[in-house]
Every structure is written in C-alpha cells, then in structure tokens.
Amino acid sequence: MSNPPRPAKPFVKWVGGKRSILDTLVDRAPQSYQRYVEPFVGGGALFFRLQPAPALLADINERLITTYQALRDDVDQVIALLTQHAAAHSADYYYQARVELSAATDPAQVAAWFIYLNKTCYNGLYRVNRRGGFNVPLGDYTDPPILDEPNLRAAATALQGVELTHGAFDAVEPRTGDFCYLDPPYHQTYAGYSAAMFGEAEHVRLAAYCDRIDTAGGRFLLSNSDTPLVRELYATYTIEVVSAGRSVSREASQRGRADELLIRNY
Numbered sequence: 124m125s126n127p128p129r130p131a132k133p134f135v136k137w138v139g140g141k142r143s144i145l146d147t148l149v150d151r152a153p154q155s156y157q158r159y160v161e162p163f164v165g166g167g168a169l170f171f172r173l174q175p176a177p178a179l180l181a182d183i184n185e186r187l188i189t190t191y192q193a194l195r196d197d198v199d200q201v202i203a204l205l206t207q208h209a210a211a212h213s214a215d216y217y218y219q220a221r222v223e224l225s226a227a228t229d230p231a232q233v234a235a236w237f238i239y240l241n242k243t244c245y246n247g248l249y250r251v252n253r254r255g256g257f258n259v260p261l262g263d264y265t266d267p268p269i270l271d272e273p274n275l276r277a278a279a280t281a282l283q284g285v286e287l288t289h290g291a292f293d294a295v296e297p298r299t300g301d302f303c304y305l306d307p308p309y310h311q312t313y314a315g316y317s318a319a320m321f322g323e324a325e326h327v328r329l330a331a332y333c334d335r336i337d338t339a340g341g342r343f344l345l346s347n348s349d350t351p352l353v354r355e356l357y358a359t360y361t362i363e364v365v366s367a368g369r370s371v372s373r374e375a376s377q378r379g380r381a382d383e384l385l386i387r388n389y
C-alpha cells in the first residue's frame with residue numbers, strides 16, 4: 124500500500140486558481156489513468172491535490188515552469204535564496220527584484236525571485252512588457268507570507284519524477300490512457316497571462332486539441348466560462364454547469380454571472 128500524499132498546495136497565487144471548484148474537479152476526475160497531463164498548469168491546484176504519477180505539467184509561462192523545475196531539482200537552494208529575499212523585503216528591494224528576475228538565468232535564482240515577486244506583487248498578477256520584463260507593481264500588504272518552507276518542501280516532493288515542459292498547450296502530444304485537465308484562460312475574461320492573448324482563435328484551437336485527445340483514446344476535463352462559443356465548440360461532449368463550486372441544472376435564463384462549464388469526453 125502506498126502512503127497518502129503529503130498535503131501540498133500551490134506555491135504561487137495564480138489568477139484563475141481553482142480553489143472554489145476543486146472538490147467538484149476531484150469528484151469528476153477518473154479513478155485511474157495511465158498519465159496525468161495538465162497543459163495550463165498555472166498554480167497547479169488540481170495537481171497538488173491529486174499528486175498523480177506519472178504526470179506531465181506544462182505552461183506557456185517559461186519562468187513559471189523554470190520555478191517548478193527548480194523546486195523539483197534543488198528545493199534547498201530555492202529556500203535559501205527566498206529566505207534572503209524575505210529578510211530583505213522592502214519597496215526598494217521589490218523594484219530591484221523585478222530587474223533581477225529579468226537578468227536571472229540560474230533556475231534556483233529565477234525561482235526564488237519569481238516566488239518572492241508573486242507573494243509581494245499586486246494581487247499575485249503576472250504581467251510582462253514587450254521585452255519580457257515583469258512589470259506588476261508592489262502589492263499593499265503589511266506582512267506578506269513570502270516563505271512557506273513546509274509547503275515548498277511538500278510541493279518539491281509532489282514534483283519528484285514529474286515531467287515539466289514550457290510551451291503552447293497543443294505541443295503536448297496526447298496518448299492513450301491520458302487524463303488531461305485543461306484550465307485555459309477563460310473565454311471572454313482576463314487573458315493577460317502572457318504576451319500572446321488567448322482569444323477566440325485560441326479557443327477554437329483548444330477544441331481541436333480536445334478532439335485530438337479524444338481520438339488518441341485519452342480523457343479530458345476542461346473548465347471554461349459559460350459562453351455561446353464554448354457551448355458550440357463542445358456540443359458533442361458532456362457539458363455541466365457549475366456555479367460557485369457546485370453543479371447546478373438551471374434554465375439558461377436563470378444563469379448567474381459566475382457560472383462556469385465543466386466539459387468532458389467520458
């Protein structure tokens with residue numbers, strides 16, 4: 124019998140983090156599969172809850188993926204550097220850190236700057252200018268929780284053996300037996316995660332990717348906003364309306380604004 128996974132939670136605050144519908148996602152995830160795949164991993168809320176193996180995590184945000192890699196491969200060094208940043212934290216230090224992040228190439232350095240900035244910046248946003256420089260202003264916190272060593276170690280444990288890649292979602296080749304959880308920037312909502320926007324054309328590409336997973340013999344679970352385009356793109360699959368974390372069945376006319384859709388091919 125294997126030991127239950129050590130509790131771990133996302134080590135970054137991430138826009139679109141899935142805390143409110145996490146229990147519903149866990150409920151809908153298949154009982155068994157050959158590989159867990161999450162091509163829009165962000166903060167990885169579902170991954171850290173399930174701690175599945177083997178797993179492949181990907182995202183278009185290169186610094187985020189480098190941060191995951193550094194935690195997996197060198198958590199001690201990330202903690203040592205982050206301890207220094209936490210001790211030195213001030214407004215001046217924050218604005219200097221933004222410059223340092225752009226210049227950093229060593230993975231542990233990138234990771235420590237990335238986590239430090241994520242915990243202290245405005246709302247945990249990640250936004251870069253055309254040259255890739257992180258440009259979110261300092262957040263308004265008196266005592267931000269910069270270093271959570273037990274959680275960083277638990278995250279590092281969960282990441283052992285995990286494959287991490289940086290790139291567009293459809294660069295991940297689907298395989299038979301995959302369970303693929305897809306949490307894209309939602310249609311018609313905030314999409315400023317990267318220089319490349321996630322507009323209608325991307326949503327059409329994503330639906331084609333879901334068809335590829337289906338044809339390859341994998342299963343996918345997708346979360347998205349409840350818009351006519353999304354309903355049309357996935358009309359042949361199972362569509363469930365989820366409101367404030369709970370599954371609901373209601374007339375379209377009574378739908379609240381916070382509704383989202385869970386779409387699956389199983």
Ligand SMILES: C[S@@+](CC[C@H](N)C(=O)[O-])C[C@H]1O[C@@H](n2cnc3c(N)ncnc32)[C@H](O)[C@@H]1O
Pocket residue numbers: 133137138139140141162163164165166167168169181182183184290291292293306307308309316317321
């Ligand atoms: C809604 S967030 C995922 C949130 C995540 N489920 C969580 O629990 O924090 C969407 C993610 O998709 C990534 N992304 C945006 N466009 C992408 C693309 N074309 N290919 C892969 N990832 C992309 C963003 O960097 C962001 O991390």
